[in-house]
Amino acid sequence: MGYCMVGSGYLIAPRLVLTARHLVFDRARGHSWERIQVEVGHPDERYPPKRRCTARVRWVGQPGRDVAVLELDQQMKMAGKNVVWGRPSGTRALDYNGMAFPLHARGKGDSRFVEQLRGSLPPLAGGSGRDNLYVLDQKAFPDTPPRQDARPWGGASGAAVFCRRRLVGVVVSDGASHSQRRLHAVPAHTFLEDPALQEVLTEHGLTVSDPAPVLADTEARRWAGMIAAWTVLPLLVVGAVFATFSLRDWRGDDRPQQPLTPSAAPRTEASGGPADQGIAAANTVGGQPLGTRLKLTASVSDPFESMAAAFTENDLDLLKDVMHKREIPAAPMPQALARLIDTRGYLLHGALVQLLVNGVDGDVEITKIRPVSTKKERLPLGAVFYLPSQGGGDVQPMDFDMDNPSPVAMIPSDGTSAGPAGKSFFEHRRITVKQGESERLGLKFGTIKAAYEFKIAVNYMAGGKKYSQFILDDSGRPRVFRISADPCPLPGVRNRLTPQDLRMLGTMHYRHVWDLDKQAAPQGLYQLISVDPANRAAGESLCP
Structure with a gap:
């Protein structure tokens, strides 16, 4: 079998998978894997049955943008509507959701159980600069392993991150210094601006537009629990020689108000x-x-x-x-x-x-x-x-x-x-x-x-x-x-x-x-x- 990796991804179109670049890149040879195996689906009966197919790397992010897009050799049934992109903003932490196949959710053999990512994304903790990453503070997380080189979150890379039903980023790494509680994600707006990616998305019928701002408020907290169940379709990516991979009152001015009159021409x-x-x-x-x-x-x-x-x-x-x-x-x-x-x-x-x-x-x-x-x-x-x-x-x-x-x-x-x-x-x-x-x-x-x-x-x-x-x-x-x-x-x-x-x-x-x-x-x-x-x-x- 040779070297293998396990990772996650997200089906953004019937033949396109969004994932992390390092999962599909052969560092020894200095290029992407030539053959990649992908398993698409979810064990829940509400989603289409799991299917396996092969894929090729269609687009990779620029240096510092650990993101890639795979093109499948066959059409897959989408579980939800077309992806809607977003960009976290403001200062309040947003609820996020996603699905991944991390190592700590390992089953028999090389199988992985689905882990639902959920927690808090504080916009001010990252994502403001081109090379910064969003911080994801997980609500549920594994215990710190006894071995220092063990990576319980290995395999979560490539998972899509959603805030208020908008895809805002891609998981690319963990934060080992935070007792397995923290992950990092590449902001979507930093790679969507790539013309080469826009060409691929347009070719597959996806509308390319600027990510809409996503901010936290009482409505966001009310809807957060619906995001993953409605829109997230996880997958297992396997690479070759395998990469298994407030109208506020505006009270600042308390002077008497002038009567309202119909506006004349602008x-x-x-x-x-x-x-x-x-x-x-x-x-x-x-x-x-x-x-x-x-x-x-x-x-x-x-x-x-x-x-x-x-x-x-x-x-x-x-x-x-x-x-x-x-x-x-x-x-x-x-x-x-x-x-x-x-x-x-x-x-x-x-x-x-x-x-x-x-x-x-x-x-x-x-x-x-x-x-x-x-x-x-x-x-x-x-x-x-x-x-x-x-x-x-x-x-x-x-x-x-x-x-x-x-x-x-x-x-x-x-x-x-x-x-x-x-x-x-x-x-x-x-x-x-x-x-x-x-x-x-x-x-x-x-x-x-x-x-x-x-x-x-x-x-x-x-x-x-x-x-x-x-x-x-x-x-x-x-x-x-x-x-x-x-x-x-x-x-x-x-x-x-x-x-x-x-x-x-x-x-x-x-x-x-x-x-x-x-x-x-x-x-x-x-x-x-x-x-x-x-x-x-x-x-x-x-x-x-």
Whole structure:
């Protein structure tokens, strides 16, 4: 038989297996195994019967990315739907699930029992840099073996890691210094950006898109137990010469509120004075020299226990393929809807921008973060989707009240950040990012009265000089963020609205409303159904 290894993997398409690169790589010869045997299936009768086949290595990750994709010589029946990719974010630990064939679950001979991986993934413990790995703190783990060279988790490499039904990484190693309690995984977003992998996935009919942010909250904990049972199909990989191988209340501003009035045509409003007028020239940001010393990566979610996104009537044609269905999956939402929310949708009540700041050229002191090129617009009333929460977080939080004519970063009043509550964040705090290090920030933008479209600029000092940078989108242009008030405001903010405000909101109705099917949710089925738009306005019994 020769040298052999045992590992795990995940069937991402009828003929594609995602696994760890070191399982299929012959280090002695310096290339991948030419022949690999794979056993696909699960002993549980709910899954298709186990089958064996051969495979070849179709793609391997770049150095530092211990990931590979195998192509099977025959089609396999999928146990679940197409894989949905995710990227853990925030500061709170997420529940994760997976299935593997570790050595400590060994049966007779070379057989292995299935071990369900489950535990806690703390996003801040790893995964922020290109070569960092996610940390997986196992809830159940084997005893420390008497032999120092024994590896109870051997064979778990290659297992897919899921958070909230999204594939977020691949197990590649264990943490022997933590008494067998810790595993490590390669973040999915670090290898999905490889064009060669994208070509393979597209060839096999998989949609390639940026992993959606995944954050921990009360909804995530409620659903965590369903992930492995619904989506995980483990396999045994055998190589050759065998490799067996929160609308938060935004109380920072307690001044009297101005009455709500219908918005006129969209207009640009300055944010913070003449220096904040947006792009003045190609090499400036808000009147300051354009900087390049930071890498800014942002993901957007809502900071509350539910998520809602609205669209203008001009966007209804874009939504027709989504809205023609009787039910729309809500957790996770369809990728087409997620893309439209990202590019055209307005998050109701506010948005939480999770910002990862990496220092790439010397030490930098961030002195200000601000919305720029702000446009106040009409409330989008074409369609609205009320979804279960897709995330939440509380990383170095700062609040922006967009209804304030000059919104600035404020220290939250809910105790999530050190410093005097309701005061200017950067008057009391400074954020220093050293070269090669990173900082995670949570920027909360809120509104109860209007709709806004804006960009975000980060001001900083480096080498005694002032610079500013935009948060950019995937095309390298300043990213546009959108938020809107809801004609059906949350109970916590209604006392901040005048009777005139409520009357005005009561006259506004969405043309199309999709809300959670409350009859199906207790059975674990999270889907949206079309509901009567008349019941989603403040004038209708203060909303359901």
